[in-house]
Amino acid sequence: MSRKMLFVFNPLSGRAQIRTKLMDILDIFTKAGYQIEVYVTQRAMDAKRIVEERGAEMDLIVGSGGDGTLNEVVSGVMGFSEKPCIGYIPAGTTNDFAASHKIPRNMLRAAERIVMGTACPVDVGSFDERYFVYVAAFGAFTDVPYKTSHELKAVLGHPAYILEAAKGLGAIKAHHVIMETETERYEGDVLVGMVSNANQIAGFKGLNGKNVRLDDGAFEILLVENPQNIFQIPEVVTNLLQNGHKSKLVRHFTASHVKFQFEEPVEWVLDGEFGGKRTEVSIDNLCRAVQVMKMTHSLPKKS
Numbered sequence: 321m322s323r324k325m326l327f328v329f330n331p332l333s334g335r336a337q338i339r340t341k342l343m344d345i346l347d348i349f350t351k352a353g354y355q356i357e358v359y360v361t362q363r364a365m366d367a368k369r370i371v372e373e374r375g376a377e378m379d380l381i382v383g384s385g386g387d388g389t390l391n392e393v394v395s396g397v398m399g400f401s402e403k404p405c406i407g408y409i410p411a412g413t414t415n416d417f418a419a420s421h422k423i424p425r426n427m428l429r430a431a432e433r434i435v436m437g438t439a440c441p442v443d444v445g446s447f448d449e450r451y452f453v454y455v456a457a458f459g460a461f462t463d464v465p466y467k468t469s470h471e472l473k474a475v476l477g478h479p480a481y482i483l484e485a486a487k488g489l490g491a492i493k494a495h496h497v498i499m500e501t502e503t504e505r506y507e508g509d510v511l512v513g514m515v516s517n518a519n520q521i522a523g524f525k526g527l528n529g530k531n532v533r534l535d536d537g538a539f540e541i542l543l544v545e546n547p548q549n550i551f552q553i554p555e556v557v558t559n560l561l562q563n564g565h566k567s568k569l570v571r572h573f574t575a576s577h578v579k580f581q582f583e584e585p586v587e588w589v590l591d592g593e594f595g596g597k598r599t600e601v602s603i604d605n606l607c608r609a610v611q612v613m614k615m616t617h618s619l620p621k622k623s
């Protein structure tokens with residue numbers, strides 16, 4: 321009997337390249353013996369809804385789009401007691417999740433790896449009643465991915481983020497934060513905070529350490545403290561972009577559970593999408609909560 325697949329994709333993600341790849345992707349899945357049900361998302365939260373409605377019957381759920389679409393697919397399966405495996409074909413602008421998990425950006429190669437791959441456990445973050453697959457963040461520039469228009473991303477790709485970030489330069493402000501993990505307490509004024517399970521965030525590799533384990537039940541937490549004067553800014557930037565260079569203003573923690581408190585509601589971003597405003601939030605690492613299809617051995621290069 322053929323296996324059932326739900327294939328959900330965002331037609332607008334990134335540069336909308338799915339339009340020229342769709343036939344070949346479906347061909348790869350069909351040849352691998354899948355009976356495919358296809359859904360084209362029409363708006364935000366559509367991917368999560370369709371996964372909740374149809375996912376329980378499936379052997380495999382494949383999502384294609386940016387990190388926001390993957391977030392919805394994963395959020396959709398979290399309610400199932402027996403979760404189907406997930407496959408992911410990156411089609412967004414930065415594709416941080418794919419980079420962290422070594423999923424190829426080439427859509428056809430990613431599709432081949434789904435059908436030939438092995439189900440590998442991956443941690444998921446719970447953020448109150450929501451979920452994230454690689455990062456929950458607040459503060460300066462973290463809103464850039466969802467504030468940048470699809471039209472600009474389609475034309476410029478990643479540089480569209482830099483243009484959007486430049487618009488926000490004048491509005492940077494620090495938040496007074498109390499953070500508690502299972503072992504540590506921190507209080508201070510913070511420009512940017514990131515709770516992540518990733519090797520790449522917003523296109524930057526190694527922000528939260530090198531070779532981060534993605535199935536160990538632990539988050540890497542980064543807090544950038546408010547510089548006392550403008551002369552400290554280059555030091556902070558060097559620390560963030562060059563792994564290994566140390567700055568007292570960049571603090572790193574590791575934890576499975578973390579709670580944040582702020583003096584006023586602060587906007588959070590989950591996997592590049594708006595995550596709501598919170599004065600308090602509780603974040604937990606759900607160790608190995610989902611299985612994602614990945615290649616555990618290398619494929620021969622095609623001529």
Ligand SMILES: Nc1ncnc2c1ncn2[C@@H]1O[C@H](COP(=O)(O)OP(=O)(O)OP(=O)(O)O)[C@@H](O)[C@H]1O
Nearest residue numbers: 333334361362363364365385386388389412413414
């Ligand atoms: N047909 C659609 N029209 C408008 N928005 C959509 C549509 N389908 C999905 N969405 C929403 O668009 C948002 C962003 O999608 P996604 O992350 O897949 O792509 P992207 O923004 O191009 O990628 P990236 O985050 O890498 O820039 C998600 O919240 C998703 O739910």
